[in-house]
Amino acid sequence: QQQVKQSPQSLIVQKGGISIINCAYENTAFDYFPWYQQFPGKGPALLIAIRPDVSEKKEGRFTISFNKSAKQFSLHIMDSQPGDSATYFCAASSQGGKLIFGQGTELSVKP
Amino acid sequence: DAGVTQSPTHLIKTRGQQVTLRCSPKSGHDTVSWYQQALGQGPQFIFQYYEEEERQRGNFPDRFSGHQFPNYSSELNVNALLLGDSALYLCASSLVGEREQYFGPGTRLTVT
Numbered sequence: 574q575q576q577v578k579q580s581p582q583s584l585i586v587q588k589g590g591i592s593i594i595n596c597a598y599e600n601t602a603f604d605y606f607p608w609y610q611q612f613p614g615k616g617p618a619l620l621i622a623i624r625p626d627v628s629e630k631k632e633g634r635f636t637i638s639f640n641k642s643a644k645q646f647s648l649h650i651m652d653s654q655p656g657d658s659a660t661y662f663c664a665a666s667s668q669g670g671k672l673i674f675g676q677g678t679e680l681s682v683k684p
Numbered sequence: 685d686a687g688v689t690q691s692p693t694h695l696i697k698t699r700g701q702q703v704t705l706r707c708s709p710k711s712g713h714d715t716v717s718w719y720q721q722a723l724g725q726g727p728q729f730i731f732q733y734y735e736e737e738e739r740q741r742g743n744f745p746d747r748f749s750g751h752q753f754p755n756y757s758s759e760l761n762v763n764a765l766l767l768g769d770s771a772l773y774l775c776a777s778s779l780v781g782e783r784e785q786y787f788g789p790g791t792r793l794t795v796t
Contacts, residue, residue, distance in 0.1 A: 579726075605783045607783075607784070607785075609787075614789075615789055615790075616688075616774050616787035616788050616789045616790045617727065617774070617787045618787070619784060619785070619786060619787075622783070622784065662726050662727075664726075666783065669732075669739070669740050670715070670717065670732060670740070670778065670783065670785065671717070671729045671732065671740050671742065672717075672719075672727070672729060672776075672785060673729070674726030674727050674728075675726055676725065676726055677724070677725070677726050
């Protein structure tokens with residue numbers, strides 16, 4: 574029940590395309606859902622986060638869509654660029670702050 | 685504004701040895717969490733420190749222990765190292781009551 578399941582494991586997108594990564598959770602106590610971007614040899618960087626009281630949040634080219642009834646959320650990267658090539662992690666937490674991470678999606682944006 | 689810093693960057697230890705990793709939180713933050721990230725996996729929560737006390741703990745054995753100092757910096761200690769402890773150890777800082785956690789660059793531990 575503590576798991577967060579992420580898909581796909583890897584994704585190849587052409588420059589200018591839309592990258593979509595999906596996550597699903599079981600624990601209804603989760604109330605904070607961040608996305609992190611990680612480059613090789615670096616720590617994860619917080620990209621964008623959402624709470625379950627909204628269905629969508631947009632920051633620049635990055636959008637989170639949240640479906641509370643389905644217990645699913647997704648990251649959309651619009652106008653994907655080669656510099657977006659990285660591993661993306663979804664995560665979830667309840668009160669207390671312990672983050673539960675998905676397994677990661679390796680995104681490659683081809684020029 | 686300094687972000688989260690960790691030291692050392694890389695470390696090689698022998699099975700059975702002990703190791704200490706260090707973390708300085710982002711300026712203004714008072715809470716430190718430690719995560720273990722195995723190759724190709726998402727980070728796994730080890731424990732969280734606030735007010736110099738362990739507040740939450742993940743599913744890690746007692747070989748993993750920590751400490752937080754009055755200046756909010758933190759140490760992670762691992763005793764009796766196993767080959768399976770080889771991983772990237774990440775420190776994340778936050779402000780109590782806030783949900784955003786900011787990660788440092790990590791310490792790459794290799795156990796041989």
